[in-house]
Amino acid sequence: MLQTRPEPGAAQPYTFPKPQRLQVGGGSVIAIDVPGQSFAAIRLIQPAGGAAEPLDRMGVATLTGEVLEDGIHGNSSLAPALERHGAEWVSRVSWDAFVTGVDAPVNRITDATALFAEAVRTPALRADDVLRRREQLLERFWLDVSQPSTLASRAVGGQLFTGRYATPLNGGPVRLADVTPEIVAEFHASSIAGVAGTLVVVGDLSDVDLEALGRTVFGDATPTAPEPVTAPERAAGEFPRILLLNRPDSVQSAIFMAHHAPSRSAIDLPRAEGMSDVLGGMFTSRLNMKLREELGYTYGVGCRFDLRRDSGVFCISTQVEAPTTAHSITASLEEIDKLRTGGVTEGELSAVRESNTVGLPVTYSTARSLAYAMVEMVVHDLPEDHVDRLRAGFERVTAEDLRQAAVDYLHPDQLVAVVVGDAGQLEKPLRETGVGPVEVRDPETLWT
Structure with missing residues (x-):
């Protein structure tokens, strides 16, 4: 029975x-x-x-x-x-x-x-x-x-x-x-x-x-000396722009869009990561619904913050069919603009809260996961109740907080899009997007 x-x-x-x-x-x-x-x-x-x-x-x-x-x-x-x-x-x-x-x-x-x-x-x-x-x-x-x-x-x-x-x-x-x-x-x-x-x-x-x-x-090792934190120098050039790395005859394109973000200590993490979840951090995120579910261009797309002691980077990444490359970039920028101007729905807000609070007992259920949480706290000089503060921050975050986070932390006018694909097929459509100048390079020359 x-x-x-x-x-x-x-x-x-x-x-x-x-x-x-x-x-x-x-x-x-x-x-x-x-x-x-x-x-x-x-x-x-x-x-x-x-x-x-x-x-x-x-x-x-x-x-x-x-x-x-x-x-x-x-x-x-x-x-x-x-x-x-x-x-x-x-x-x-x-x-x-x-x-x-x-x-x-x-x-x-x-x-x-x-x-x-x-x-x-x-x-x-x-x-x-x-x-x-x-x-x-x-x-x-x-x-x-x-x-x-x-x-x-x-x-x-x-x-x-x-x-x-x-x-x-x-x-x-x-x-x-x-x-x-x-x-x-x-x-x-x-x-x-x-x-x-x-x-x-x-x-x-x-x-x-x-x-x-x-x-x-x-043993007899000496105490760790504090390391000075100095912001790194930013690259020169026109923003936004596109770097096209040529892979002849490629039937797909890899897209990696990024811009500068604040350092780990300077960012309001619940607002920033909550906004990022809405844009591209969950399966039901706007980028995934647009590029995967509506347009059928990709199997998946995501975004995240890479936060360091002295700086940060916000990035969006996906792989798409080559003919859809240019539209994938402009469609992503449109979703960013909608989030910055229109904010989030109550359903999206609820999903952000639940995804960042309900699963915490499982997230920190092993010695390894607890250890790496402590590593993060040590590296970034975070308080020992950092996880509890983060949970509380997600519990009280509002829809207006997430909209304002999109304004504060998303800067499409400072973005660089790196595209790996067939330049012969992609260069003209990418220039026609009007996103910014397009530079074509051979990947072999990147680190020489």
């Missing part, structure tokens, strides 16, 4: 767990105790992100993050050593931070952390390993940009910025190829080995000695 389907109850309020903080030597430990969570996440945050790299050493942070996995004995020795404890190495280099760590069973956390700390502080950094990892990164770079969507997204930095942000995070093929084992060793010694950083530990910590973990990871 079939049972009656239960009625869903009211959404329960969510409160982000309060972290514990302690100072150990030159570093800080931030811990979240999750009773019953037998798998722990450990993250070390150091301020050696890609944005701080000198222009003649672009990509050194990314390469160093890769080489650390070779461990203290070299030749990819760390992964099998961690596997004996059921642990997994974690490394993620962003523009703002150098993040390493392990995920491990709580009952093996001491041994796994010791291996992780050795890899961070005293890796082998053998020349053969550095060169091998560098070649792998270069091969991966060209493999990635063989995909039109990735090529378009990586090309946009050079259209919006000069300096470091004009080149991809991993340094691009030319600059990365110039990063030698000696440069990696120097970067590691100055920015990683002797810099304490902040250690995030999440899991069932009832039997974990946090101070001992801190001593293992920090």
